[in-house]
Amino acid sequence: MADVLFPVSLDQALDLLAKTEAPAVLAGGTDLLVQVRQGKKTPGIFVSLDRIEGAQEILETETEIIIRAGAPLARIMAHPAIRDHGSVLAQALAVLGSPQIRNMGTLGGNIMTASPAGDSLPPLYALDARVQLAGPEGFRRMPVRDFIQGPGKTALAPGEILWQANFTKPAPGTCHWFEKVGQRTALSISMVSLAALFRPDPDGRVSKVSLAWGSVGPTIVESPETETFLLNKPLTREVLAGAGDLARQAVRPISDIRATADFRRQVAGNLLMRLETPAKGKRLTRY
Template sequence: MNVLTPRELPELFAALAAPGARVLAGGTDLLVRLRADLRQGRKVPSSLVRLDGLEELCGVAREPDGALRLGAATTHAGLLAHPLVRVELPVLAAALADLGSPPIRNMGTLGGNLCTASPAGDTLPPLMVLGASVELASAAGVRRMALADFITGPGRTRLAPGEIVTAVLAPSAREFAVRHFEKVGRRSALAVAVVSLAALLRLDARGKAVEARLAWGSVGPTVWRCPEAEAALLGQRPTLTALKRAAAVVRARVQPIDDLRASAAYRSEVAGNLLLRLAAL
């Protein structure tokens, strides 16, 4: 495989137009898969096109509408170290802090986590509750779409051939008094989530929820939302009683699968129980 390092977007798009070219972001997932493909005699790309030579894909900036623009090739550690991410997107920062391990966070990128589109992708539930969208670019131009529309299944996205994710646009979560992310795994570091939950609650002056956004990871082919559980929390203070009611709704509706990490029954139980943690916040 040839490895190309474009410095400008037009150069990148030209490189991606070549047959068998593939984007290489942080490599923490792709290189593991390519090595397995090589060993088993499967076809591998003819060239890998690096994103880390393009400065415009890295860093955090403020958009005119107040949202944060997170460069797709920014590493997880780079995002985690950024004060704007920590202050305005704490639910994302919490997920980034638990993602992989320190060296994985030093290498893996946000755009890579999205395009891998794993059911267990740690940044997906928080970005869903934040209402994030993605900016996509190709030689044909730039377009934006909601992250919820971008990811269509496990490992599947709406990325067109020759197109890359250039940025994630995430509105600030400052007006949400309750911001929470929790991942349950076999250990703290380097664990693929068994179940994860990202939650945002906006409370009125009396502490009652006027908006609830909940998103689970690892309980379905993509991030799972539960509008019925969100509705159950509206008009309620997030007390243990109210959360237990919503958790029962979650357990009745969630349809996870058995796999090598956990049983479906365990996942259902935990998917509900993770909500109870909001009572302590």
């Protein structure tokens, strides 16, 4: 039997992590408790984030959006500030798991699982998000792309807690796009996903392109070559096809029970075709 503890402050939580044997941080539990059931994890004690003051907050400053690790996914995707400034993330969370999973699961949990198929990760990469880790020595920050080190692996040190993710608000007029390709519509794990941010200029050429793919490598894949290729070009079918070829070279997919590497490579490029649009300054609606 493992005890379940409910610290009410971050300090208390850090203290518990330091003092207990084999602690597991329990956020939404939607991944952790499945792993426990499968025998992949056997925590000596659960330290819940449920009742830590401020651990579920979503904050907006003039320039930034801050999402605390314990914020439930459903609340994030419905939050006006996220809808306005982080639509790509809201779009991704809207297709994560199921309504129940989104009520339970947290952003921190999704990041900490560090799955290449984690639906929140491509948007966070595309938004150039940073994470803030709390430890006995205080806070440290790093880009989410540095924090994620491999499948299931993060830079979190023992005794630390992932406290928040934050990102700078994209410039007005930025298009947000997320698409997940899964084996079914809901309750699905992504076979390939794409998060895209780009800003079309009045003449239709794009600046500020930011792309991130899920499930096509050990971690989220970005492709500076593809982004550079698209810069200052209109997103015509021909241009996007060219970008798709570059994307297919950039990804490093594997074959598994859900999809073949070939499928993933193909689709990673194909998904760019959806960006073909006359939309100027408008967010694309999901397909």
